[in-house]
Amino acid sequence: MEIEKILEELGLSRYQAKTLLALMRCGEAKASDVSELSGVPRAKIYAVLDQLADMGYIDKIPGRPARYRAKSPERVIERLKYNTLLEYSRRLNTINNVEKELFEELKSLYSPSEVRTKELIRVVSVGEPSERETRLLYRQAGREIDIISKSFEYYPKVRDELTKASDRGVEIKILLIGKEFLEKRGIAVQRGITKLIRSDLDAEMRLSRTILPLRGSIIDPSYDYRTGKAIFVVEDLETPLYLRDAAVTENPSLVAGIKKYFDLIWEYESSPLE
Structure with missing residues (x-):
């Protein structure tokens, strides 16, 4: 460190x-x-x-x-937390105080293209940027969060957001890859994470009986193509994880497609986590 x-x-x-x-x-x-x-x-x-x-x-x-x-050391850590919260509050107050004026200024500067459609996807790097996007999506969830992961190794980094989502009644489903597709370390990580999740959340968990071609999170999807957000990474064994990009989408049709994939695996190609 x-x-x-x-x-x-x-x-x-x-x-x-x-x-x-x-x-x-x-x-x-x-x-x-x-x-x-x-x-x-x-x-x-x-x-x-x-x-x-x-x-x-x-x-x-x-x-x-x-x-x-x-x-x-105890006093230093305590002060680090206090100063961080103080700086966060200061910046938030600044935004709140100038929000209207800032919006009008930005609006006057903004020049949209003649035809502007919602982007299908935008790309962020895997790691801290994708984790930050995931935390934001969990905070925005109102009805449902569906998660596809190998061992959900990053759960501790999104734990607060998922716990709060669970507390406000958001339905959470977690689809993990079956143990037969994991190495020993992955199995151990998955075991520890699922134990932690059970102590934290009211969430359903299942294990897939097939290799998962993509991983990520689906937020508030709908089959009528009206709502939904998602972040996902396509499985690519030849590329190290740190070199991959994650796709973020707010396109309801694409989100509905990913949700259908999730539901099919959940219903027909997975087993309850013991």
């Missing part, structure tokens, strides 16, 4: 992350010593230390010279 990168992803600058980690290692030190330990230039270190103190990650001890002390 590259902790410096994680701290940067959570909102600290590179110099702030280096300085905080240096102080965590030494406990308490003068600015000049922190500069030497962290590699942050002396011309920058005083400002960085003051920033960290203002953010609540370290304490500044008055004196000549002043000394700095890192807070405990």
Whole structure:
């Protein structure tokens, strides 16, 4: 785990992350010593230390010279959560305050093509981008979520959204690939994930008796082609997962087609999960 990168992803600058980690290692030190330990230039270190103190990650001890002390790991984690929520609230309030004006400005700039139809699909990379899209779809679900997966290894990353969907009465069906098509690791992962799901959700789960040509999630489909969203990845054994793209669609006809595929496998080519 590259902790410096994680701290940067959570909102600290590179110099702030280096300085905080240096102080965590030494406990308490003068600015000049922190500069030497962290590699942050002396011309920058005083400002960085003051920033960290203002953010609540370290304490500044008055004196000549002043000394700095890192807070405990528990306090740092607590402050990271608090600062993240604070920043999220600040940005959300900004959007709410300028929403009307921003909409009108964007509307005045927007030049649609003469003929504009709903895109059949758009493409996102597999990994964090596709997981972000999946979480958003689960949050938007009103009636139904159908999931097709091998072992549902990414469940912990979408757990909160699925739990909330289940709590608001969304019907959840999960179709997993049969154990005969999995390696030992996949079987173990699937066993652990299904156990977790049973403790979290009111969801039906089945195992397919055939290899699944695509995987993904279907949201609020309808056979009258009026509603539905989906995200899916086509199985391609020759391409590593991290090099694949996921397709996202809000085209009700395409979603209905994927739903029919799901229903056929669910009804005729799968067995209840024991």
